[in-house]
Amino acid sequence: MTHLRIEDVSTAQVPAMSLEVGAGECVGLSGPSGVGKSLFLRSVADLDPHTGQIWLDGQEQQTMPATEWRARVALLAAESGWWAERVGEHFTAMDNGMLQALGFNEDCMGWTVERLSSGEKQRLALLRLLSMQPEVLLLDEPTANLDPESVNKVEALIARYQEQHGAAAIWVSHDMAQIKRVAGRHYLLTPQGLARDSGPEEMQP
Helix, strand or coil: CCCEEEEEEECCCCCCEEEEECCCCEEEEECCCCCCHHHHHHHHCCCCCCEEEEEECCEEHHHCCHHHHHHHEEEECCCCCCCCCEHHHHCCCCCHHHHHHCCCCHHHHHCEHHHCCHHHHHHHHHHHHHHCCCCEEEEECCCCCCCHHHHHHHHHHHHHHHHHHCCEEEEECCCHHHHHHHCCEEEEEECCEEEEECCCCCCCC
16 A cells, blocks of 8 residues: 655745655645645655655655656646546546546547647546556646536545555645645645645644
């Protein structure tokens, strides 16, 4: 079962931060725009240079090929990237159950990326990430462009994926009500680093 440990990870723009996330656990992360939440996730995904150490199930990040780390510790960026003409060209495998869970069917694999709305891109980017079966989900505002019904579907699908795969997750959101729903712990990122929210309404793991 997946365990992620982050120790004194920092960049030129982000202060040193330490955090542990257990198997199946979701940790919420919030903070003002520009404070470095996305940069922190990119460091954990080994996409940006950083100091400090990160372990996945006891194996240190720098001892693992970057491509393998990024497949196992997968980042869902706030703005998804699309490099081919059609949706299906971005998938190597797909679970029809997950497609249906987010309101799609197999036909969407033949759609052109150009025809997708921002919300469709966001949901399909999540499906693309989950189809790779990562062990850690780094979720950068995964529901920011979605209507309430789609938000519910995304939250339910991620929870189900975590339960089935024992995946750890760090979920960035500005929506405190959402963080209360999805996360067992909540941290606020400030210019000084991570601060644990231990308010009475916080769900304890």
